[in-house]
Amino acid sequence: MQKINIDIIRQSIPMFFYKRIKWAKNEITTYLVIPIDIGYNYLLRTIRTKWNSHLQLDSPPHLAVRMRAGFIQQHANRELQNLRYDLSLISTPGTDGKVSNGTGTLQQGVQIITETIPVDLKNFGVNFSATPTQNNIILNHYYQRRESLDLRLEFTAYPTREGAFYGDILLEGYYIPDRSRQEWD
């Protein structure tokens, strides 16, 4: 049998980037810029999203807010799409959905914690319902070392909706060590 060499140091490393986004009605563009660690490239495999919709209970919740994404490779100033597209085209959005309040009544799944609790509150006082995110398109976007993962998001909230909106973005991918770098020798 062939010799098996396990290279723990140089193998690819899973790295998930999570961001909670809050935006108000008509505030349409935000940027999600994540610096890639020195010595690594980053392979973005897929993206998972979830947002609260403030829709009526008898309507499909995820249609209330549209979120368009644009991926940019900064090292080449290259857009990875011709036009920004809806995130629901690459990721089945998990939504706030409809949940039971325990008495048989359905209510919106987003919950704002009002009690003082010993957790950090980077917009973490808002929770979504535990509906699963389902299918995802594999993106395979490759970002080179010393680059920033630049994701530009445009939101469209229909004008009849009130209040602030929250969105969860989870970028799933792998750090890949750049073996040409001296620090790996």
Add this chain to the structure above:
Amino acid sequence: MNMFANVINPDKILKLQNLQYSEKLLLSDTVPAGGQQLASVDISSLGNFYCQYMTGHFETLRVSTDPLPAIDDGISHLRGKLSDGSNQRQLFNDYVPLDLFLSPGRIVSPNDGNLMDLTKTAPGNALFYPQPFVYMFPVNSKILFDVKNDSTYKLKYEILFHGIRLPIASREKYKK
């Protein structure tokens, strides 16, 4: 393997099984209400563990007085951060809500006060896709998972890591 088209060679199969075999590691913990807790699972001295997928579920409860002691509100209260215990390498950049990456996710809890009332108890989710998570956890290390719970009730979660065990002892002769 089509067993009638191929000759089954037990010696060859047993040798291969000693070198690598499928294994699953369960990480299970209960996070206190409004608290934070670090859970870990030992990779042990048996060998490296090459993780390929993970699946998991968690409870969605909050305190209730009627009925006692809690109800399932369907809200995701847990968020966690995964890291490799051998070198403290962070595998998540922040505390990620468990509902974003775990399938099946929400599960029916025995602590739900509405457990016997089928009109009020929401079912747990069905297993969908396992979360791909390819990483080599070194021998003698730990998988660390730091979880925060902002519910008013203690919540249990479980994550199953699906992978391949690579026993060290069986590989000694291949190092030369």
